[in-house]
Amino acid sequence: MAGNLISETVEAWRSVISLLADRRRSRAATREFWAMGMDECTGILNDIGLSRHEFDDAMRLPYASEDLLSSAMRSAGIDPDSFQSLQAHGFMSRTCITCPHRRQCHDHLAAFDFESHYQDFCPNSQNFADLLENGLST
Secondary structure, three states, X not given: OXXXXXXXXXXXXXXXXXXXXXXXXXXXXXXXXXXXXXXXXXXXXXXXXOOHHHHHHHOOOOOOOOOHHHHHXXXXXXXXXXXXOHHHHHHHHHHHHOOOOHHXXXXXXXXXXXXXXXXXXXXXXXXXXXXXXXXXXX
């Protein structure tokens, strides 16, 4: 009984520390992004269809400073460098950046089982299926 309580307490502290580290990385990434200058940042946001407010909100989501899209694509068997259409990539990036399931995605990527579970939660799952159907696999 006491062993379980200690184990659960340690796990809770690890989660808190991980959350704080993630928030710190997201704040640093946000500062670095805006340090590029308003014109460049606005251009990047326009390319993926995000407003400044949407970007700021997205940077508060878990693992906001990580490129989960490229990792997810590779895990699903898609070569992220094979895109012919930057517009499609921008749409998928916007979907990923604003996704409420980022923690779940990160956890599955870390466990190397994303490809077995993404259809259950990923808003880009149909886009992945379309890309695989069109021969953009790795």
